[in-house]
Amino acid sequence: MLIYNSTVIPVMQNLLLPTDNSIVTFEFLKQLKVKVTFNSVKEAIHTHPNYPSLLSNSDSLKKWNIESTALKVPLNHFEELPLPFLTFLKKNGRQFILVTEMKNESIRYIDTQGIKKWITRDYFLQKWESVVLLAEGGITSGEANYKVARRNEVIKKLHLIIIIHTSLFQDLLPLF
Secondary structure, three states: OOEEEEEOOOHHHHHHOOOOHHHHHHHHHHHOOOOOOHHHHHHHHHOOOOOOOHHHHHHHHHHOOOEEEEEEOOHHHHHHOOOOEEEEEOOOOOEEEEEEEEEOOEEEEEOOOOOEEEEEHHHHHHHEEEEEEEEEOOOOOOOOOHHHHHHHHHHHHHHHHHHHHHHHHHHHHHHO
């Protein structure tokens, strides 16, 4: 088998997260140690006129003072790329991924569902579209008012969890 999962997101989290390039971009920002909330990432990318594309990602990064560069990389220079980077694989159409690690003959990446996977180098290069988005955060990078936005994001998630638990409890109450 060429691909295997190394980490699986819990089912509840999977229900709350869409399967699109916002997840990959959010993971990219975490790897760059830039503080931006998931909701801000999703909104910025989804409202871009060229969504889904690397341009929507690159323009969104600019909103948070993150410099980025899109490059077409020859296969013989693949090993020289700095990690992490965003790219595409020709897989079920075109799939955004975040490459996080390269070891020997394996490539580790995060897919659009936030699942970490390993793939053989040869298979990766067969499916790879040779275009990457590189980025680097700086001192001024990140979301303005991040702490407030993050607190609001957590409160919304907790509210949803409380609603789900309350609903489940109400359904189970007649059994007692």
